[in-house]
Amino acid sequence: ETGVTQTPRHLVMGMTNKKSLKCEQHLGHNAMYWYKQSAKKPLELMFVYSLEERVENNSVPSRFSPECPNSSHLFLHLHTLQPEDSALYLCASSPMTSGNEQFFGPGTRLTVL
Amino acid sequence: QQQVKQSPQSLIVQKGGISIINCAYENTAFDYFPWYQQFPGKGPALLIAIRPDVSEKKEGRFTISFNKSAKQFSLHIMDSQPGDSATYFCAASNTGGTSYGKLTFGQGTILTVHP
Numbered sequence: 001e002t003g004v005t006q007t008p009r010h011l012v013m014g015m016t017n018k019k020s021l022k023c024e025q026h027l028g029h030n031a032m033y034w035y036k037q038s039a040k041k042p043l044e045l046m047f048v049y050s051l052e053e054r055v056e057n058n059s060v061p062s063r064f065s066p067e068c069p070n071s072s073h074l075f076l077h078l079h080t081l082q083p084e085d086s087a088l089y090l091c092a093s094s095p096m097t098s099g100n101e102q103f104f105g106p107g108t109r110l111t112v113l
Numbered sequence: 114q115q116q117v118k119q120s121p122q123s124l125i126v127q128k129g130g131i132s133i134i135n136c137a138y139e140n141t142a143f144d145y146f147p148w149y150q151q152f153p154g155k156g157p158a159l160l161i162a163i164r165p166d167v168s169e170k171k172e173g174r175f176t177i178s179f180n181k182s183a184k185q186f187s188l189h190i191m192d193s194q195p196g197d198s199a200t201y202f203c204a205a206s207n208t209g210g211t212s213y214g215k216l217t218f219g220q221g222t223i224l225t226v227h228p
Contacts (some may be wrong), residue, residue: 004156031213042117042218043157043202050213090156099214100145100206104156 002026004105006091015081021108023074023091024056029103030096032074034066037107049074050099059100081112117205118221126226132190134222136203139184143205145199147216148177148188160201161188193226200224 004025013019034046038094048056049068063085065077074091088109092102118137126132136146147162163170163177163186172175176189190197203219 033214040122040220042220044215045215048213048215050211055211055213056215074210092156094214096212100147100208100216101159101162102214102216104149104158106154106156 004091004093004103004106006089006108008108009106010109010111012113013078013081014103014113017081018079019079020078021076021089021091021110023076023105025072025074025091025103025105027095027103029093030071031066031099032071033092033094033102034074034076035090035092035104037090043090047076067093078110081110083112085111086110088095104109115152117203117217119203119222121222122220123223124225126193126224128193128195128226128228130193130226132224132226133187133194134201134203134224135185135187136205136219137183137185138205138217140205141184142207142209143217145206145208146177146179146186147204147206148175149202149204149218151202151221157202177225180185190224193224195226195228198214198224198226 007022031050036044046060047066067075086105090107091105094102148160149157150160152159174191179186201222204216
């Protein structure tokens with residue numbers, strides 16, 4: 001595997017379910033990001049981890065809970081979501097030397113029923 | 114002040130033509146301006162980026178023009194090809210002070226290049 005991988009690629013869940021999204025980067029980067037991409041809206045930065053420490057949380061509802069166990073893995077735990085949370089969730093990573101050169105995974109298409 | 118406004122929302126160009134996408138920003142602290150390209154089913158990929166110390170950067174058929182006084186920057190795709198059909202996002206960031214990025218993205222432009 002190379003680059004940034006995300007699993008699952010597609011997820012359908014009910015409002016009472018608990019699920020997790022997984023991201024893995026094989027680039028040796030030190031920062032990882034979760035973004036939400038909704039139709040006709042800019043990409044929204046949700047969380048940033050730098051050296052496994054959460055450094056940004058952009059007013060994201062508590063039903064989204066990130067976890068970064070090591071510099072290669074990032075999770076987004078989902079609980080009691082709403083239909084408006086349906087979107088493409090993108091993971092990205094960047095090297096310590098250039099945080100703005102972000103490499104994105106293919107995303108998880110989430111549908112909340 | 115954190116917004117980046119991108120236009121047009123969609124663009125149709127004939128093969129061989131020039132595609133132009135524009136972005137405007139308000140935050141004068143922004144000092145890094147990348148463009149990302151996204152194909153269906155894929156994540157965005159960095160295409161080209163510019164810093165405000167230059168007014169133009171060219172990589173192959175892709176050129177960024179930057180106007181610091183107007184707080185605007187644009188992407189020009191010369192000799193547009195059907196394979197360029199994708200969604201393009203501009204972004205901006207203030208790179209000072211942190212080892213991670215905080216990109217503010219535009220709304221995206223869906224480019225269709227007809228053969």
